Amino acid sequence: MREYNPIYKYGMSERRKKVKKKALYKKWMSMLLAGVVTTTGFMGGTVTLRAAETTNWIGDEGLSGTADAPKPDDVVPDANQFRYQKEELAAFCHFGPNTFNEIEWGEHYGNKAPSEIFTLKNDFDAETLVKTLKDAGFKKLIVTAKHHDGFCIWDSKYTDYDVKESGYKDKNGESDILAEISKACTDQNMDMGLYLSPWDIHEPSYGYKDENGQPTTPENDKKDYNEFYNNQLEEILGNPKYGNNGKFVEVWMDGAKGSGANAQEYNFQKWFDTIQKYEGKGVDGRDADCMLFGAEAYTTVRWIGNELGIAGKDTWSKSKVDKNANTINSNKQGNATVGFEDGNQWTVPEADARITSGWFWGTKKNTPKTMDELSDMYFNSVGHNATLLLNIPPNNQGTVDKAILDRVTEFGNNIKETFKTNLAKAEGASVKVSEVRGNDETFKPGNMIDDNDETYWTTSDGNKSGEILVDLGEKKNFDVVSIEEASRTVRESIITKVEYRNGDSGAWTLLEEGKTIGAKRLCRTSETTARQIKITVGTTDGKVPMISEVGVYKTTEGMEKANPIPKGMEVIDVTDKNVEDGKGFTFKGTWHDENQPQYINGTNTWANKDAEFELKFHGTKAYLFGTVDPGHGTVEITVDDGKPVTVDTKASKRAVGQKWFETPDLEDGDHTIKLKVTGKAAGIEAAAVINNGGKGMIELESDSYTMNEDETKSLKVKRVGGTKGKITAKLQPNPGTAIQDDYDTTLIPEIVLEEGQTETTADVKTRRNKNKTGDQYFTAEITDVSEGAILGFNKKAKINIKDMESSEGSLAALVKECESYKKDWFTSGWDEFDSALKQAKIVLEDKNATPEKRNEAETALKKAKDGLVKREKYTAEDPFVFPWREKANATLEAEFAELHNTGAADEKWKLSVSDGDWASNKKFINCLNGDDTIAIPYKVEKPGTYHVKLTYRSGSADNSLAWKDDAGNIKAGSVVAGNTNANETKTVDFDIVATKAGSGILTLEGDTKDAPQLDMFEITPGDDIQRAEFTVNASVEGDGGTITPDGATTVTEGNDVTFKITPDKTHKVADVLVDGESVGAVTSYTLKGCEERCDHRCRNLHRQHIQKKTVSISRQK
Secondary structure (H helix, E strand, O other): OOOOOOOOOOOOOHHHHHHOHHHHHHHHHHHOOOOEEEOOOOOOOOEEEEOOOOOOOEOOOOOOEOOOOOOOOOOOOOHHHHHHHHHOEEEEEOOOHHHHHOOOOOOOOOOOOHHHHOOOOOOOOHHHHHHHHHHHOOOEEEEEEEOOOOOEOOOOOOOOOEHHHHOOOOOOOOOOHHHHHHHHHHHHOOEEEEEEOOOOOOOOOOOOEOOOOOEOOHHHOOOOHHHHHHHHHHHHHOOOOOOEOOEOOEEEOOOOOOOHHHOOOOOHHHHHHHHHHHHOOOHHHOOOOOEEEOOHHHOOEEEOOOOOOOOOOOOOOEEEEEOOOOEEEOOEEOOEEOOOOOOOEEOEEEEEEEOOOOOOOOOOOOOOOOHHHHHHHHHHHOOEOOEEEEEOOOOOOOOOOHHHHHHHHHHHHHHHHHOOOOHHHOOOOEEEEOOOHHHEHHHOHHHHHOOOOOOOEEOOOOOOEEEEEEEEEEEEEEEEEEEEEOOOOOOOOEEEEEEEEOOOOOOEEEEEEOOEOOOOEEEEEEEEEEEEEEEEEEOOOOOOOEEEEEEEEOOOHHHOOOOOOOOOOEEEEOOOOOOOOOOEEEEEOOEEEEEOOOOHHHEEEEEEOOOEEEEEEEEOEEEEEEEEEOOOOEEEEEEOOOOOEEEEOEOOOOEEEEEEEEOOOOOOEEEEEEEEEOOOEEEEEEEEEEOOOOOOEEEEOOOEEEEEOOOEEEEEEEEEOOOOOOEEEEEEEEEOOOOOOOEOOOOOOEEEEOOOOOEEEEEEEEOOOOOOOOOEEEEEEEEOOOOOOEEOOOOEEEEEEEOHHHHHHHHHHHHHHHHOOOHHHEEEOHHHHHHHHHHHHHHHHOOOOOHHHHHHHHHHHHHHHHOOEEOOOOOOOOOEEOOOOOOOOEEEEHHHOEEEOOOOOOOOOOOEEEEOOOOOOOEEEEOOOOOOEEEEEEEEOOOEEEEEEEEEEOOOOOOEEEEEEOOOOEOOEEEEOOOOOOOOOEEEEEEEEEOOOEEEEEEEEOOOOOOOEEEEEEEEEOOOOOOOEEEEEEEEEOOOEEEEOOEEEEEEOOOOEEEEEEEOOOEEEOOOEEOOEEOOOOOEEEEOOOOOOEEEEEEEEEEOOOOEEEEEEEEEO
């Protein structure tokens, strides 16, 4: 979606001000009465410089003049449209054959009977659906009475392709889902809308057909589909049992239609007349015509242009229509229709979206969106002058999944709680303005906080702009500023900017800048502290702004906005291309600008290989924010022409607003970052700069920690971007699911970082709670930061407390995870890990193990797991070693090979290591094509045959793999490893033959064709591997105990043998000697990997100071 975005400018640098001091002096003096000298920005702490505070604020007191109301606009909403935009929330209900067949569009039902495709056996539960929506704050339900498949969920006399013919009956013996929903809506007094698809795949009259039902031209059409559709409209709209008390306020005509021989031109005018005949203004007291969606020039509710629930940041409620040509232009910009300021028809912007991934319910598309996702939808639809139409799909049992209903309730409750308390109406708060129309109390500023849409504040004729000052009386936390325009005289004013400051004087900080207000504008930011908020509004020549309501709110936790850039950092937007003030972007090559609300400041730009940019900034540290994506690649970056570094912006999943580069700490001054795209593509949204005179930014080292009960943990606090001066703060613990019984609420350590100090620690402490509570959490947040310092990215950490009484489950989960690890994935730490894993299994199997014992085992296993060092590549120093011992095996992971790509740098099918859940280590070799090779350093200790099982995927039956060894230790060979299904994991068995021992490089490539995708090679030794035999003799001289096995034991080279030494009751083990060296007083001893001649003598049986016996163990080859 593309939006209007002004080019933001930031405050002038000191260098710039000195250069233009004389020229600016006169300009400043001339602007004193006007107010602002320089503005700008969007979010992140840009300070607005002001020459002086010149506005004399006017309150409700002392207003004694009179004035006429402003002349209404020529284009305004009717009663239905106005109500819809004020009501904000509507629900969609998609239910039909697709619900039972795991599809979205029913294009392939063919001649299947209704009973085969609509198989509802239970009574449809409309009551729960509608009541849940009503309680959550939804004001309207639009029902898909007929989707594109043509199936009708009411008993239609014009077709037998309906719910009655499916065999469904409700508890009253009726076959009419639409009637059931209508009754529920009537009971709850919820408005209804009708979705009746003009495209009807099943209906024989759809398209142009001759008398035999064969496709023909329009002039020879013998079956009139327009009449059929009109009959169905009359059948529903003319029947009082349908709708809310027999009324529909909106009819949805989805624009989808057939093509080719089945094309059908629609007689919209006939249909519109029918709709208004039953639902239009004046019918049974209706105060406005029925709203029409998708009705060409007659549209009064328009599609927002996407199905994401997102409207453009600056969205107007007017379109340009041509009734004669029956056309509509709603100004599509990117993926959003943003409308026109000067449009000639009011069209409510309706943002439709799905609470799950599909319009219709399905077993694989029944997970509701998160609160974060729904909150983003709300603020980017309702908050951008649109309505939100959210689809809530019933399931194949005729109910709505509990998880979906719960999320609807949660969503509604969060909206209600967020907007329940208007801080502008709190005791001690006030609302004042720059001017009141005619000094008339009728238009007083207090009208903006009276919750009455019919009252408003406005300015005098000729004054097309004004300012609103909301003084909260004291500093308060907030994150939303709400602005609404007046009643049905809405003229869609321009919101120039919203600013805030901490006191009642001084500089203003910009919160948001934009164009439209409309029914509602929600200026949303991350949590901010301020006392005063100033809103500047305006409109076009000859008009005046008319504001009905303003509000300042603090959202619930569920609706908080996650701001990736900390407050106080200077944000340089990619639209800032003027570097005369010492900061901004200069782009070289082709860059593609995008405007969407999910981007920082709503802007992004991206480019392909070889494009460049240069960023100038002043400060001590800078960060680059942008998009990571599977289709993106590497960039080369230099800071102040230093050593280039390479950053990879590729990711397995697309994400915007990501911090993917940061400079080191720099001297306070002017700096330059240069970037060149060296891979496929790169996207940049903004730069964030620490520019506070070298004082720097503090933050926690991590945003998440895990603790045991009764533990003290020291959290590291870092300082970056400068160490000038002293910084103080506090670490405040706050409750989550954990309460005072679970952590020390009184421990609020002071954080002190002296000048030059870059890090310190602050403690948090948990308590021992012997109740079985399950894992819980609290948070630790840095607060009360001294003035001038910036609170960084990790200002708050979530502290998870492991519940000892529930530790069996968490220990079992950890053991299960660790059991999937393979020794070959790591270069060190395996023995300690393996030992900890074995001990954890013993504790897990011990039903009498105490919580403390389980927790100890879990802690030890986690520590050992963290100590594993992952293998990155096979090297000459760390080669793959072919397993030669009996029953041995080893896994060669293909991704550890060295890659040698022969294609160009921008090759489409480039040899690479790719991610995939199907692969054993979640990675595999991809695109081993043409002359590409991969190289594996190896070591063969025993010649012979090695059996190999290769796991792979292939999309060609002819794919194959060949190998060779330039060192001559391994015979060259090949194997066919093909398949026609690229999504199916396959294995193939073959042998690799080593003719002699030695080390070298095993090279793999495609044989006669390309190679498959390579996951792993599971290798075991063959029967022809030659191993030596050893004889181990064990004996005890005299009495005092036994050794097992006793006498001669044959052991194959490489194998282990364990001896158990058992003293008599009157003896104990005093010592054990191996090769003349003591190994301690052990009762068991294992000879590891017998590989050479050695003698072992064990002196181990000692009766309490009475006699000593010797056990001898020797081994001979």
